[in-house]
Amino acid sequence: MNVDRVQNIEVSDSDHVCSVSHVKWMDNFIRPLIHNPKRLFGKYVNSGMTVLDVGCGGGFASLGLARLVGNNGKVVSADLQQGMLEIAKKRAEKAGLSNIMEFHVCESHKVGVSGDFDFALAFYMLHETPNYEAFLREIYSILKSGGVFFVADPKLHVSKDYFEETMGKAEEIGFKIAERPKVLLSRAVVLEKP
Numbered sequence: 001m002n003v004d005r006v007q008n009i010e011v012s013d014s015d016h017v018c019s020v021s022h023v024k025w026m027d028n029f030i031r032p033l034i035h036n037p038k039r040l041f042g043k044y045v046n047s048g049m050t051v052l053d054v055g056c057g058g059g060f061a062s063l064g065l066a067r068l069v070g071n072n073g074k075v076v077s078a079d080l081q082q083g084m085l086e087i088a089k090k091r092a093e094k095a096g097l098s099n100i101m102e103f104h105v106c107e108s109h110k111v112g113v114s115g116d117f118d119f120a121l122a123f124y125m126l127h128e129t130p131n132y133e134a135f136l137r138e139i140y141s142i143l144k145s146g147g148v149f150f151v152a153d154p155k156l157h158v159s160k161d162y163f164e165e166t167m168g169k170a171e172e173i174g175f176k177i178a179e180r181p182k183v184l185l186s187r188a189v190v191l192e193k194p
Helices: 020-026 037-041 060-069 082-095 132-142 160-173
Strands: 050-054 074-079 101-105 117-123 143-154 176-179 186-192
Touching: 037 060, 050 060, 050 132, 060 074, 060 082, 060 117, 074 082, 082 101, 117 132, 132 143, 132 160, 143 160, 160 176, 160 186
Parallel strands: 050 074, 050 117, 074 101, 117 143
Antiparallel strands: 143 186, 176 186
């Protein structure tokens, strides 16, 4: 799919995007204990892989993914808000992981990265996407064959019906549901690109 042909939808409702000010209480030192990246993603991410963390926020998952891919891998941390990326970048520098991580500012209507990714993550952000079908198509287009897309959304914000509708659209696009992992307080699915 040509990413440039994705419908241009502006993010005008700021209520749909988690603000930078929420990072301190939502994405702090406790978060990796509750949603441990090694436990959640270690089954799918190995040394040397190229990984995309979309909606990376303050970087809790990106840092964990960087540890999993190691020095021979790469993690692209992408977010709509420059302020989120600045926090994630500072955390990467402090953790000694800057050499593994790249930071990318998304556009309002697309992620806007290119490449062949082994693994992509949308952790607590798919429900913030103004056009989830276009988003799913874009992720599908940049994943390698056999690549994995891990999606988790908060039960508090996302109904079971809405989540299942979204996963149905993912299957129409070509993804296969590989697994439904248990993620605390979340609706989660692992999608695979055949």
